[in-house]
Amino acid sequence: MDMIVGGPGAFIGGVYRIAACLDGEIELVCGAFSSDARQSLEMGAKLGLSADRIYGSYKEMIEHEHETGEMDFVVIVTPNHVHYEPAILALLAGFDVILDKPMCHSLEQARHLSRTVDETGRTLCLTHAYTGYPMVKQPRQMILRFDIGLVRKVYVEYQQGWLSHDNVNSKQTQWRLDPKQSGPSGCLGDIGVHAFNLAEYVTGLQITHVCTDLRSVIDGRQLDDDVSVLLRFNNGASGVLMASQICAGEENSLKIRVYGDEGSIAMHNARIPAGHPESYIEAFANIYRNFARTVRAKKNDEECSSNELGDFSGVKEGVRGMTFIETCVANSRKDNEKWTALKE
Structure with missing residues (x-):
C-alpha cells in the first residue's frame, strides 16, 4: 500500500499503518506523507522506506507508481477537501483505494467518484471504523x-x-x-x-x-x-x-x-x-484485512463465499x-x- 499524508502530527495515519500491518497481509511500500516535500522525506525515512519511494506530492507518486506497477492500493488520510482528486487519480491509474470518511467534499463529487469506481472496476473502502x-x-x-x-x-x-x-x-x-x-x-x-x-x-x-x-x-x-x-x-x-x-x-x-x-x-x-x-486499532485492522482479501480475490479471479469479502463500507455507503x-x-x-x- 501507499499512504497519502498521515505524516508528522497526524494521529490517524499512525493508527492506519499499525492496523494495516497487523495481520501480515499488507506492507507499506511508498508514500507522500506531507504537502511539504522535506517533511514527507523525513517521515518516509523514519518509516524505513527507500528514498526513491518517498514523494513530495500524491500526483507524482501515483504517476510514478503507475509506471512501475509495484503498488496495489492507495490509502488517503487527508482533510475532506483533498479526498476526491487523489481518489479519482488513483482509480484511473488502476489502483484500489481506502478513503477516510466522509467520502468527499460534496455529494456531487461522491456521485462522480461512485461512477468512476463502477467504470474502472476497482474497489473502494470507506473507513467507518466502528x-x-x-x-x-x-x-x-x-x-x-x-x-x-x-x-x-x-x-x-x-x-x-x-x-x-x-x-x-x-x-x-x-x-x-x-x-x-x-x-x-x-x-x-x-x-x-x-x-x-x-x-x-x-x-x-x-x-x-x-x-x-x-x-x-x-x-x-x-x-x-x-x-x-x-x-x-x-x-x-x-x-x-x-x-x-x-x-x-x-x-x-x-x-x-x-x-x-x-x-x-x-x-x-x-x-x-x-x-x-480498546479495540480501536483491531477494528481498523479487520477493515484492512477484509479489503486486502477482497482485492486479492478480485485480482486472482477467485470465487469465494467468505463473510470477510466485501465486509467494509464502500462507495455506496460514501454516497x-x-x-x-x-x-x-x-x-x-x-x-x-x-x-x-x-x-x-
Missing part, C-alpha cells in the same frame, strides 16, 4: 436473523466535548470548522456521519427521511458543532440521531439502541484519543453519507418543511 468491531457485527447478525423481531425504534448518538469552548485552536480544529476544507457541515460530517452509518449497518435498514436541527452553539463558527436529527427508516421504523462536539466532559461516546417487537439491543463504544474503545449530510443541512434551513427525503 463497523469493524466484533460487538457491532454481533447485533447486526442478530437483527438480520430477526432475533429481536421487526425493528421499530433506533437511537444513535455520538457525543464529544473537545469543541466546548471558543478558544480551541489547533490544526485539527481549524480545518474541521472551515467550510472550504470540511465541506457543508462540521459536526455532522465529522462524527454524525459515523452515527448514521452505524444505524444503517447494524439494522440493515436505510434512512429515508430526516428532520434536522443543525446548530453552531459557539458564536462565530461557520459550521455546526451540535446536531439533532429525527429519522424515518424504509421499514416504517423511526429513530433519533444526536451528534455534538460541545458536550463538555465527553470524549468519544458512541452509543446505539435498537428496539424490535420482540426484544432490544443496546451497546456503546466509549473510551487513541481518550474515549475510543449515502454525503446524501445524508447535504439533506440534513438543507432541511435545517427550511422553516416550513418538517421532513426531507434522502435522494441519491
Whole structure:
C-alpha cells in the first residue's frame, strides 16, 4: 500500500499503518506523507522506506507508481477537501483505494467518484471504523436473523466535548470548522456521519427521511458543532440521531439502541484519543484485512463465499453519507418543511 499524508502530527495515519500491518497481509511500500516535500522525506525515512519511494506530492507518486506497477492500493488520510482528486487519480491509474470518511467534499463529487469506481472496476473502502468491531457485527447478525423481531425504534448518538469552548485552536480544529476544507457541515460530517452509518449497518435498514436541527452553539463558527436529527427508516421504523462536539466532559461516546417487537439491543463504544474503545486499532485492522482479501480475490479471479469479502463500507455507503449530510443541512434551513427525503 501507499499512504497519502498521515505524516508528522497526524494521529490517524499512525493508527492506519499499525492496523494495516497487523495481520501480515499488507506492507507499506511508498508514500507522500506531507504537502511539504522535506517533511514527507523525513517521515518516509523514519518509516524505513527507500528514498526513491518517498514523494513530495500524491500526483507524482501515483504517476510514478503507475509506471512501475509495484503498488496495489492507495490509502488517503487527508482533510475532506483533498479526498476526491487523489481518489479519482488513483482509480484511473488502476489502483484500489481506502478513503477516510466522509467520502468527499460534496455529494456531487461522491456521485462522480461512485461512477468512476463502477467504470474502472476497482474497489473502494470507506473507513467507518466502528463497523469493524466484533460487538457491532454481533447485533447486526442478530437483527438480520430477526432475533429481536421487526425493528421499530433506533437511537444513535455520538457525543464529544473537545469543541466546548471558543478558544480551541489547533490544526485539527481549524480545518474541521472551515467550510472550504470540511465541506457543508462540521459536526455532522465529522462524527454524525459515523452515527448514521452505524444505524444503517447494524439494522440493515436505510434512512429515508430526516428532520434536522443543525446548530453552531459557539458564536462565530461557520459550521455546526451540535446536531439533532429525527429519522424515518424504509421499514416504517423511526429513530433519533444526536451528534455534538460541545458536550463538555465527553470524549468519544458512541452509543446505539435498537428496539424490535420482540426484544432490544443496546451497546456503546466509549473510551487513541481518550474515549475510543480498546479495540480501536483491531477494528481498523479487520477493515484492512477484509479489503486486502477482497482485492486479492478480485485480482486472482477467485470465487469465494467468505463473510470477510466485501465486509467494509464502500462507495455506496460514501454516497449515502454525503446524501445524508447535504439533506440534513438543507432541511435545517427550511422553516416550513418538517421532513426531507434522502435522494441519491
